[in-house]
Structure formats: C-alpha cells, structure tokens
Amino acid sequence: MNFVEFPDREVMLLDLANKIAGELRAALEVEDRVSFCVPGGTTPGPVFDILSGVSLDWGRVDVLLNDERWVPESSERSNTALLKRRLLVGQALAARLIPLHRDVPTPEEGLPGLMPAVEAALPLNVLLLGMGTDMHTASLFPGADQLELGLSEDAPTLLAMRAPGAGEPRITLSAKALKTAISTHILITGAEKRAALERAETLSEIEAPVRAFLADATVHWAP
Numbered sequence: 001m002n003f004v005e006f007p008d009r010e011v012m013l014l015d016l017a018n019k020i021a022g023e024l025r026a027a028l029e030v031e032d033r034v035s036f037c038v039p040g041g042t043t044p045g046p047v048f049d050i051l052s053g054v055s056l057d058w059g060r061v062d063v064l065l066n067d068e069r070w071v072p073e074s075s076e077r078s079n080t081a082l083l084k085r086r087l088l089v090g091q092a093l094a095a096r097l098i099p100l101h102r103d104v105p106t107p108e109e110g111l112p113g114l115m116p117a118v119e120a121a122l123p124l125n126v127l128l129l130g131m132g133t134d135m136h137t138a139s140l141f142p143g144a145d146q147l148e149l150g151l152s153e154d155a156p157t158l159l160a161m162r163a164p165g166a167g168e169p170r171i172t173l174s175a176k177a178l179k180t181a182i183s184t185h186i187l188i189t190g191a192e193k194r195a196a197l198e199r200a201e202t203l204s205e206i207e208a209p210v211r212a213f214l215a216d217a218t219v220h221w222a223p
C-alpha cells in the first residue's frame with residue numbers, strides 16, 4: 001500500500017483531483033473512451049467539485065459509481081444524485097454516466113438491465129474508492145449476505161448486497177471488476193478512518209473488505 005498523508009484536507013483534495021485528471025488525460029491520449037469509477041457517500045463531494053471544473057475531453061469519459069444504494073434518485077442517500085449534483089456539472093457535464101440504478105423495487109430486478117453497460121466499461125482506467133469506519137468499500141460490507149461471492153475470483157461484475165450496517169439493499173461492482181483498474185486511489189479522512197485502515201491491514205478480506213484493494217492502491221489521508 002502506498003499511503004500518502006497530507007497536513008489538511010484542502011491540499012489533499014487538490015492534489016488528488018490533479019492526479020486523477022492527469023491519469024484520465026494520459027488514458028485519453030491512447031484510448032477512444034476511458035472509464036472513471038467513483039464512490040458515493042459523504043467524503044468525495046469536494047473532489048467531484050474540483051474535477052467538474054477541470055478541462056479535459058469529458059465527452060470521451062464514462063463515469064460510473066462503485067456502488068449504489070437501492071433508493072430513488074430523490075433520496076438524499078442516492079449516490080447517483082450526488083454524482084449529478086457534484087461531478088457531472090460544469091466541464092464534466094459532457095461525461096457519460098453509466099447508471100447503477102433503475103426504478104424497479106429490488107437490485108436483483110435491476111441487475112440484468114444494468115450489467116451490459118458496466119461490463120462494456122471494463123477494464124476501468126481510474127478507480128477512486130472510499131471506505132467506511134467498518135472497513136467496507138464500495139458495498140462490500142463485513143457481514144454482507146453475498147460478501148464471499150463479491151470478493152471471489154468467480155464473482156459477476158455486478159451483484160446485489162444486503163448487510164446489517166448498509167441501511168438499504170445495495171448494488172455493487174465486485175472486487176474482481178473493481179480490480180481491473182489500471183490506477184486505484186482510496187480517499188479517507190479523519191483519525192477514525194485512519195485507525196480503521198491500520199486495523200484492516202491486520203485482518204482478512206472477509207473481516208475487512210477494503211483489504212482486497214490495499215496492495216495496489218494509493219491511500220490519500222488527511223486529518
């Protein structure tokens with residue numbers, strides 16, 4: 001794991017956005033379309049704000065979430081709504097959103113329709129992950145019903161996930177799909193998440209799903 005510590009969040013967010021923009025730009029020089037896979041939740045909004053104003057050929061960028069909560073877009077818990085509000089605006093409005101939600105009652109019913117476009121976006125060019133204090137990443141939660149499958153080599157690209165700590169049913173890219181990324185960044189803030197990350201390094205992937213990504217990731221942390 002490459003751990004990069006910053007003195008404050010603003011410096012970290014600018015540096016991270018700059019790195020991601022550089023990686024997307026480099027990929028666009030050699031590929032017709034590139035994919036950028038991003039987390040939801042409370043942490044990435046400020047990075048999205050910076051990236052949305054960055055000048056690059058967004059019309060050739062496919063943006064997709066790591067995971068989505070199975071709630072309507074009108075819900076404040078919708079990761080898709082966050083993306084539309086904070087990333088897919090300004091310069092980045094030209095990017096193509098690959099959806100992870102459909103207006104059907106369960107993720108299982110949504111999966112078949114969502115899967116083809118997500119599979120077409122693989123391998124991922126740039127992956128940004130978040131992490132909860134329970135060491136989940138994407139919707140790979142400790143104790144989740146399909147966690148073993150989600151972490152396995154035989155995993156489908158997308159799967160439904162339910163977990164005690166998740167709040168609502170989820171849909172998530174599997175570890176196998178996420179690990180296709182050429183470049184992986186993990187964004188975490190605060191002492192509690194730093195302690196959780198240090199703990200994750202001592203646990204198994206089943207106990208601490210984020211561990212599945214640490215070997216190949218750069219972790220960006222600020223207090």
Ligand SMILES: O=C1O[C@H](COP(=O)(O)O)[C@@H](O)[C@H](O)[C@H]1O
Binds near residue numbers: 039042066
């Ligand atoms: O539920 C989720 O949580 C994680 C971490 O979110 P945060 O609020 O602690 O930043 C996030 O990475 C994931 O995409 C999201 O669905």
